[in-house]
Amino acid sequence: MGSAFDPFVTVTDEPAVVNSPPLLSNLTQEELKKIAAYKAVEFVESGMVIGLGTGSTAKHAVARISELLQEGKLKDIIGIPTSTTTHEQAVSLGIPLSDLDSHPVVDLSIDGADEVDPALNLVKGRGGSLLREKMIEGASKKFVVIVDESKLVKYIGGSGLAVPVEVVPFCCDFTRGKLEELFREAGCVAKLRMKIGSNGGETTPAVTDNGNYVVDLYLERDIGDLEVASEAILRFPGVVEHGMFLGMATTLIVAGKFGVTVKDRPWKELLYQSDPDDPDFEPPESESDVVDSGIESGDEGDGDDDSAGGDDSDNESEKDGGDNDRECDNNDRVCENDGDGGRDQIRGKRKRQEGEGEEGQREKKPKRKESKDLREEDIMERLEFEIEEAVANWFDEFQIRRGDPLKLILGSPNFGSWKGGISLAPGPSADDVVSDYLLLAAHRTKRPDILRAFKPYHGGWNITNNHYWASVGFTGAPGFILAVIWLLSFGSLLVVYHCFKWRVCVKAKGSSFDTRRFCFILLIVFTCVAAVGCILLSVGQDKFHTEAMRTLKYVVNQSDYTVEILQNVTQYLSLAKTINVTEIYIPPNVMDEIDKLNVNLNTAAVTLGEKTPDTAAKIKRVFYAVRSALITVATVMLILSFVGLLLSVLRHQHVVHIFVVSGWILVAVTFVLCGVFLILNNAISDTCVAMKEWVDHPHAETALSSILPCVDQQTTNQTLAQSKVVINSIVTVVNTFVYAVANTNPSPGQDRYYNQSGPPMPPLCIPFDANMEDRQCSPWELSIENASTVWENYKCEVTPSGVCTTVGRVTPDTFGQLVAAVNESYALEHYTPPLLSFRDCNFVRETFMSITSDYCPPLERNLRIVTAGLGLISVGVLLCLVLWIFYANRPQREEVFADPRPQIKDGSVGNGLDNHHSDDETKLSVECV
Numbered sequence: 005m006g007s008a009f010d011p012f013v014t015v016t017d018e019p020a021v022v023n024s025p026p027l028l029s030n031l032t033q034e035e036l037k038k039i040a041a042y043k044a045v046e047f048v049e050s051g052m053v054i055g056l057g058t059g060s061t062a063k064h065a066v067a068r069i070s071e072l073l074q075e076g077k078l079k080d081i082i083g084i085p086t087s088t089t090t091h092e093q094a095v096s097l098g099i100p101l102s103d104l105d106s107h108p109v110v111d112l113s114i115d116g117a118d119e120v121d122p123a124l125n126l127v128k129g130r131g132g133s134l135l136r137e138k139m140i141e142g143a144s145k146k147f148v149v150i151v152d153e154s155k156l157v158k159y160i161g162g163s164g165l166a167v168p169v170e171v172v173p174f175c176c177d178f179t180r181g182k183l184e185e186l187f188r189e190a191g192c193v194a195k196l197r198m199k200i201g202s203n204g205g206e207t208t209p210a211v212t213d214n215g216n217y218v219v220d221l222y223l224e225r226d227i228g229d230l231e232v233a234s235e236a237i238l239r240f241p242g243v244v245e246h247g248m249f250l251g252m253a254t255t256l257i258v259a260g261k262f263g264v265t266v267k268d269r270p271w272k273e274l275l276y277q278s279d280p281d282d283p284d285f286e287p288p289e290s291e292s293d294v295v296d297s298g299i300e301s302g303d304e305g306d307g308d309d310d311s312a313g314g315d316d317s318d319n320e321s322e323k324d325g326g327d328n329d330r331e332c333d334n335n336d337r338v339c340e341n342d343g344d345g346g347r348d349q350i351r352g353k354r355k356r357q358e359g360e361g362e363e364g365q366r367e368k369k370p371k372r373k374e375s376k377d378l379r380e381e382d383i384m385e386r387l388e389f390e391i392e393e394a395v396a397n398w399f400d401e402f403q404i405r406r407g408d409p410l411k412l413i414l415g416s417p418n419f420g421s422w423k424g425g426i427s428l429a430p431g432p433s434a435d436d437v438v439s440d441y442l443l444l445a446a447h448r449t450k451r452p453d454i455l456r457a458f459k460p461y462h463g464g465w466n467i468t469n470n471h472y473w474a475s476v477g478f479t480g481a482p483g484f485i486l487a488v489i490w491l492l493s494f495g496s497l498l499v500v501y502h503c504f505k506w507r508v509c510v511k512a513k514g515s516s517f518d519t520r521r522f523c524f525i526l527l528i529v530f531t532c533v534a535a536v537g538c539i540l541l542s543v544g545q546d547k548f549h550t551e552a553m554r555t556l557k558y559v560v561n562q563s564d565y566t567v568e569i570l571q572n573v574t575q576y577l578s579l580a581k582t583i584n585v586t587e588i589y590i591p592p593n594v595m596d597e598i599d600k601l602n603v604n605l606n607t608a609a610v611t612l613g614e615k616t617p618d619t620a621a622k623i624k625r626v627f628y629a630v631r632s633a634l635i636t637v638a639t640v641m642l643i644l645s646f647v648g649l650l651l652s653v654l655r656h657q658h659v660v661h662i663f664v665v666s667g668w669i670l671v672a673v674t675f676v677l678c679g680v681f682l683i684l685n686n687a688i689s690d691t692c693v694a695m696k697e698w699v700d701h702p703h704a705e706t707a708l709s710s711i712l713p714c715v716d717q718q719t720t721n722q723t724l725a726q727s728k729v730v731i732n733s734i735v736t737v738v739n740t741f742v743y744a745v746a747n748t749n750p751s752p753g754q755d756r757y758y759n760q761s762g763p764p765m766p767p768l769c770i771p772f773d774a775n776m777e778d779r780q781c782s783p784w785e786l787s788i789e790n791a792s793t794v795w796e797n798y799k800c801e802v803t804p805s806g807v808c809t810t811v812g813r814v815t816p817d818t819f820g821q822l823v824a825a826v827n828e829s830y831a832l833e834h835y836t837p838p839l840l841s842f843r844d845c846n847f848v849r850e851t852f853m854s855i856t857s858d859y860c861p862p863l864e865r866n867l868r869i870v871t872a873g874l875g876l877i878s879v880g881v882l883l884c885l886v887l888w889i890f891y892a893n894r895p896q897r898e899e900v901f902a903d904p905r906p907q908i909k910d911g912s913v914g915n916g917l918d919n920h921h922s923d924d925e926t927k928l929s930v931e932c933v
């Protein structure tokens with residue numbers, strides 16, 4: 005369990021791992037999240053009450069906890085989920101759950117964050133669960149935040165992404181407006197969060213687990229004092245809670261390309277180790293003395309100026325309740341706040357350093373002696389100052405740590421099992437981790453996992469997970485078991501038959517004729533059953549194959565369409581770089597942006613263009629192989645059953661025996677195929693259900709998210725924004741020409757003179773405003789659609805040197821350039837919007853919707869037909885085999901009507917031998933039962 009003495013945060017003067025190779029640099033963001041999550045779970049101990057966070061990072065922690073529970077390495081854990089999604093995940097993974105009502109003190113919470121600033125303040129709630137997260141994490145003794153390095157920001161809101169605020173639905177636009185107004189100086193745009201509909205457009209407001217709405221604040225600049233901001237936001241009656249988690253995190257785990265960094269809020273280090281070289285330094289007598297005396301006594305301390313931030317703490321103390329009967333570690337945040345779970349508890353005590361002067365003073369001030377009568381304010385002030393100092397160069401000097409509380413773990417003595425990089429890291433193997441945030445097809449995929457000693461699999465649909473396949477494989481067990489039983493039982497019968505020449509005969513029976521006839525009828529019936537099975541199999545496999553190919557073709561077409569759109573946009577963007585009107589070009593910075601964007605778009609197009617045919621070819625190969633196998637089985641079995649029937653009717657006993665042996669093996673093969681098709685059937689049904697659930701939960705991250713060939717949202721958004729910028733730039737080029745050249749009246753000899761005259765040309769409408777929102781055109785502006793037609797009227801006739809000889813404002817050459825520019829804008833305006841449908845994989849979602857509704861049902865139906873066909877063949881041929889032996893060994897007609905006496909060799913019944921029998925046959929006849 006981590007504490008302030010956690011070796012990870014030992015302050016050292018040794019240079020940290022500046023020269024460590026970037027061991028984790030090749031990992032994806034998802035893998036980094038998993039590493040951080042696994043590291044956090046090392047803090048979990050048996051018997052703890054754990055706050056289970058929400059989001060793509062926290063889900064790895066939840067999965068890991070479940071895994072350790074299943075392995076018996078953790079026991080008696082109680083989870084308190086921070087959202088319904090996490091609740092579902094935890095339930096599906098078998099983690100025992102509770103809530104704050106029953107467990108008001110949480111030992112440890114683990115959760116991701118959207119932003120982390122250098123003082124460990126967080127932005128959370130982009131997943132919409134901020135209220136429950138804040139309640140649960142606020143009630144936690146320890147709160148471990150897990151992020152990948154992309155979440156580190158210089159200031160709250162610094163990522164340019166949303167700072168969420170949960171508001172009541174009533175007059176939410178009023179509250180939204182108030183919030184925007186509140187942070188106007190920071191360039192705030194407040195937007196009500198909307199659900200994205202299946203067509204990619206926004207539909208209705210997104211609703212939180214608590215039935216509220218979310219207003220997202222987009223900040224251009226730092227909002228300053230976060231405490232003040234927090235207070236101001238919460239003062240609006242319509243606000244329920246905001247997503248700034250101030251001073252709540254006790255530990256931060258960052259997985260980045262330079263390794264895993266664990267940072268504790270160094271409560272103790274600051275007291276013990278802030279100045280170990282100071283001759284006056286005396287460690288306090290006991291750890292608890294220091295904090296306890298500071299908080300509980302509220303002593304005035306030594307009056308040190310360091311208490312400059314004390315106001316906040318005073319306020320906090322006033323608000324704190326007395327219900328502090330919880331068991332607390334001195335370093336636990338619940339104890340710091342000493343509160344009753346109210347807002348004060350969860351609000352931080354962040355106090356920003358105001359100005360250089362004060363900071364300078366602090367540095368020069370003689371180090372004071374740490375003593376147990378420290379005031380809480382002193383501790384807080386000192387702590388915050390040191391944290392800020394320690395992480396001031398977070399971004400610039402991430403690798404160079406000298407004596408600060410941040411420490412790279414790689415290479416350090418605390419490295420533990422992470423030494424050697426990802427390959428030696430404990431546990432996070434792709435195989436055994438449930439990587440779903442929203443578990444797809446969770447209910448129908450709960451099957452015994454062959455790889456885990458038949459323990460139930462809880463990971464939901466995930467074709468990248470071996471455990472999923474192992475559990476689906478289990479569904480084929482009936483077929484495989486039947487094959488084995490059949491092989492062994494019938495095999496033993498055959499052995500007995502051959503060894504002991506034990507033959508079934510009909511003539512010893514009293515009603516030999518009836519039995520023979522009955523036997524024949526059964527043989528015909530079973531042969532027909534096998535034949536019907538063969539027909540079902542052929543028809544079913546043909547339909548299944550056709551459907552599978554149709555589905556595949558549809559997916560490939562969809563993918564081709566995506567590639568085509570991407571390529572078109574790339575081409576039009578590239579073309580935009582060449583647009584000029586009388587040498588007026590779009591600005592170089594826009595050209596640079598186009599280049600960058602085209603790289604992204606090309607990569608997306610190339611990856612998709614290569615990946616899809618490749619995957620499709622592999623899938624096709626499998627389907628064709630399956631088809632050939634099925635056709636072979638159907639044909640062979642059909643021939644076998646009819647020829648077997650014929651041979652047994654004709655009493656070709658020896659040939660029948662050969663057929664029986666081949667039939668024996670073929671029946672086993674058919675049983676195995678039945679098993680395989682049961683697996684296929686289940687896998688396809690799982691996939692169909694998974695697709696449907698994914699379509700129904702558009703915002704959740706799932707196992708599908710990581711394997712979908714869709715364009716990522718960032719690229720799409722960038723492209724859309726960029727294409728708007730390019731369109732505006734082209735229009736600006738055109739208008740610059742119109743205003744600065746065409747509509748001027750220079751005198752002969754002057755720059756840009758070509759004898760332009762007549763009424764001024766109207767300019768083009770700039771379609772987007774400064775925020776790249778649609779702009780209303782002025783009446784005199786031309787739309788992109790009709791500009792070329794209107795400008796036609798302003799064209800003059802020219803001399804060979806390009807001077808107008810008739811009234812007009814544009815020469816034919818320049819008119820051509822204008823038309824090219826307008827066409828380019830038009831194309832961009834019309835080709836980029838389809839990209840919208842790629843946002844959030846909406847395009848893929850539509851594809852899935854049509855697959856689940858149009859393609860899945862026939863696929864599943866035909867698979868059932870195939871499996872039924874295989875079943876009928878197996879049973880039919882199996883019974884035929886027995887009857888073949890029985891029937892082929894029947895006595896000839898004369899034998900049946902012969903005097904029964906010769907059958908009795910020992911004289912007990914008769915005394916004659918049938919002369920038509922060989923000695924051997926005679927002997928066997930007597931042995932018949």
Ligand SMILES: O=C(CO)[C@H](O)[C@H](O)COP(=O)(O)O
Pocket residue numbers: 057058059060061062115116117118127128129130131132133134137
């Ligand atoms: O606050 C949250 C949900 O409300 C998440 O913890 C936060 O959005 C981080 O998510 P992720 O780990 O997916 O990046």
